[in-house]
Amino acid sequence: MATEPRDAPPDLGISRRSLLKGTAASGASAFGAFQAGAQEAEAAPTGGPEVEVEITINGKPERFTLDARTTLLDLLRERLDLTGTKVGCNHGQCGACTVLVDGTRINSCLRLAGTLDGAEVTTIEGLGQGGEMHPMQQAFIDNDGFQCGYCTPGQIMSAVGCVTEGHAGSEAEIREYMSGNLCRCGAYKGIVAAVVQARDETEAREAS
Amino acid sequence: MRPFSFRRPGSPEEAVAMVEPMGVAGQGGAFHAGGTTVIDLMKLHVLHPPSLTDLGDVLERGIEETGDGTLRVGAGTTMAEAAEHPAFLRAPVLSEALWKAASAQLRNVATLGGNLLQRTRCPYFRDNVSACNKREPGSGCAAKDGINRLLAVLGTSEECIANYPGDWANALILFDAVLETRSGEGGREIAFDDLHVLPGEDPARETILGDDELITAIRLTVPDWAGRSVYTKVRDRDSYAFALTSAAVALDLDGETVREARLAIGGAATVPWRAREVEDWLQGQTLTEDVAVEAGRRAFEGAQGWGENDFKIPLGRDTVARGLMEAKAMTPETNSGDSQ
Numbered sequence: 079m080a081t082e083p084r085d086a087p088p089d090l091g092i093s094r095r096s097l098l099k100g101t102a103a104s105g106a107s108a109f110g111a112f113q114a115g116a117q118e119a120e121a122a123p124t125g126g127p128e129v130e131v132e133i134t135i136n137g138k139p140e141r142f143t144l145d146a147r148t149t150l151l152d153l154l155r156e157r158l159d160l161t162g163t164k165v166g167c168n169h170g171q172c173g174a175c176t177v178l179v180d181g182t183r184i185n186s187c188l189r190l191a192g193t194l195d196g197a198e199v200t201t202i203e204g205l206g207q208g209g210e211m212h213p214m215q216q217a218f219i220d221n222d223g224f225q226c227g228y229c230t231p232g233q234i235m236s237a238v239g240c241v242t243e244g245h246a247g248s249e250a251e252i253r254e255y256m257s258g259n260l261c262r263c264g265a266y267k268g269i270v271a272a273v274v275q276a277r278d279e280t281e282a283r284e285a286s
Numbered sequence: 287m288r289p290f291s292f293r294r295p296g297s298p299e300e301a302v303a304m305v306e307p308m309g310v311a312g313q314g315g316a317f318h319a320g321g322t323t324v325i326d327l328m329k330l331h332v333l334h335p336p337s338l339t340d341l342g343d344v345l346e347r348g349i350e351e352t353g354d355g356t357l358r359v360g361a362g363t364t365m366a367e368a369a370e371h372p373a374f375l376r377a378p379v380l381s382e383a384l385w386k387a388a389s390a391q392l393r394n395v396a397t398l399g400g401n402l403l404q405r406t407r408c409p410y411f412r413d414n415v416s417a418c419n420k421r422e423p424g425s426g427c428a429a430k431d432g433i434n435r436l437l438a439v440l441g442t443s444e445e446c447i448a449n450y451p452g453d454w455a456n457a458l459i460l461f462d463a464v465l466e467t468r469s470g471e472g473g474r475e476i477a478f479d480d481l482h483v484l485p486g487e488d489p490a491r492e493t494i495l496g497d498d499e500l501i502t503a504i505r506l507t508v509p510d511w512a513g514r515s516v517y518t519k520v521r522d523r524d525s526y527a528f529a530l531t532s533a534a535v536a537l538d539l540d541g542e543t544v545r546e547a548r549l550a551i552g553g554a555a556t557v558p559w560r561a562r563e564v565e566d567w568l569q570g571q572t573l574t575e576d577v578a579v580e581a582g583r584r585a586f587e588g589a590q591g592w593g594e595n596d597f598k599i600p601l602g603r604d605t606v607a608r609g610l611m612e613a614k615a616m617t618p619e620t621n622s623g624d625s626q
């Protein structure tokens with residue numbers, strides 16, 4: 079999997095403060111209010127048009143200096159080439175961008191990367207272990223849980239979260255708690271069956 | 287999104303000292319809690335604050351029970367955490383209004399403070415080009431003669447007919463809730479009923495919050511009998527959709543006789559809408575289906591449709607009647623933990 083970022087920022091040991099000064103001085107003049115904001119932040123503990131974060135993505139910790147506007151989805155796809163996570167609506171409405179943050183499923187399109195300092199992110203690329211598919215991935219294959227496959231990475235990440243949260247009790251509960259993932263192909267029947275299979279396998283594994 | 291500076295204060299005091307206004311007068315400070323409303327609207331360029339002040343290290347998370355039925359809820363508690371908290375499961379309307387809202391992914395991130403302050407889904411407000419008094423004061427209202435199927439029939443004005451889209455506020459308003467806030471001027475308490483203001487002449491202003499005012503906690507008092515409570519939500523699809531109409535109902539019954547009823551209407555009004563006159567009328571009535579239907583009729587007295595959304599008046603009446611009958615049919619001892 080392509081986990082090597084194309085343009086990983088060298089760790090220059092630049093503090094946020096000096097970055098701020100640099101940016102405020104280097105012609106953000108098109109944005110008067112924004113420049114004023116940056117200067118004001120001199121006295122404030124943090125703040126600026128760029129953010130510095132350390133995020134562990136699929137087990138690999140990395141430091142990033144990012145435009146504050148960068149969403150987790152942008153970071154994954156545009157900077158890290160982790161294109162398994164899909165863009166659908168880009169507005170929290172479809173679930174195609176679902177990933178796990180500290181084990182919890184979220185929409186990466188609405189999550190600013192700047193809020194993720196110290197977080198652990200798991201994407202579809204990082205779900206399997208040592209070349210083996212995750213049981214949820216296998217269950218989607220076994221149950222025809224997709225057709226075109228575009229929604230599938232998001233469905234699988236969401237399904238993993240759904241089982242962990244304990245909301246995969248019945249088929250009705252699975253449908254309710256998987257409703258944040260839309261499938262234009264209408265593979266819902268297979269998706270529910272896949273979640274049931276993976277849930278049962280997880281429970282069996284935990285019991286043994 | 288337009289560029290902005292991202293600020294990460296470590297305390298409420300720091301947060302109110304550094305927050306900048308959202309933009310249009312009266313829309314509060316540019317805070318970022320879960321970001322599911324504010325980032326959405328910034329991507330649409332509907333909002334473009336010069337900075338965002340992040341509340342990740344600022345807000346309390348969790349629900350404290352003080353024993354006398356009073357709950358103190360940190361404004362940073364996520365919708366998902368709150369929906370499953372035992373105190374909310376004991377008054378199911380509080381839990382149901384949360385798990386029936388948005389999606390599991392959104393609820394894992396969205397906070398209760400942000401939830402109360404979510405913005406309308408009016409398509410003209412969101413399109414960022416049409417005339418819209420809420421987005422651009424004085425520009426007019428494209429929705430009145432336009433696509434207004436989702437919008438309000440209660441509490442509207444000639445200037446704006448946008449509905450308040452949230453669910454949980456309609457449950458919260460049943461329980462005499464109080465908001466604890468902090469601003470540069472210090473702390474204050476706001477009765478939740480007073481938070482949202484009718485659109486009137488100035489639909490850009492949605493709440494009475496100041497430009498640097500932070501909601502830190504929500505207090506509410508839940509009576510024992512609120513085990514008999516429901517959130518009846520009617521929508522275009524069975525899950526993951528905003529309410530067309532909804533009813534938040536809590537009933538104290540003596541046999542079939544109403545000792546006390548509490549009722550709020552969602553989806554169809556411009557603000558969280560408690561129907562106190564209907565509550566008073568219900569008191570002492572024997573709750574038959576006819577009485578429930580009459581309560582629904584009364585709840586929508588004075589409602590005004592705008593064409594496409596005319597259907598919300600009869601639908602809203604039926605939703606109230608159904609909510610009352612569903613609450614009546616409950617066996618409070620056995621319903622907690624029911625998340626289906």
Ligand SMILES: Cc1cc2nc3c(=O)[nH]c(=O)nc-3n(C[C@H](O)[C@H](O)[C@H](O)COP(=O)(O)OP(=O)(O)OC[C@H]3O[C@@H](n4cnc5c(N)ncnc54)[C@H](O)[C@@H]3O)c2cc1C
Nearest residue numbers: 317319320321322323324387388397399400401452453501
């Ligand atoms: C696709 C989709 C579907 C949805 N469906 C539903 C639904 O069915 N029902 C429903 O009720 N909601 C629904 N929502 C709305 C969702 O519940 C809200 O977006 C969410 O609750 C907002 O919380 P947040 O923490 O993300 O707020 P943010 O986006 O971080 O903040 C929202 C606003 O509140 C302000 N703010 C936040 N916290 C505070 C505070 N503590 N003090 C002062 N100001 C503050 C911010 O400045 C901002 O203006 C949906 C949203 C999406 C995207």
Ligand code: SF4
Nearest residue numbers: 408418427446447448
């Ligand atoms: S209803 Fe309100 S939000 Fe919608 S276009 Fe009219 S003024 Fe704007």
Ligand code: FES
Nearest residue numbers: 166167168173187
């Ligand atoms: S791309 Fe994030 S929810 Fe659609």
Ligand code: FES
Nearest residue numbers: 225227261262263
């Ligand atoms: S498989 Fe095609 S969108 Fe779901």
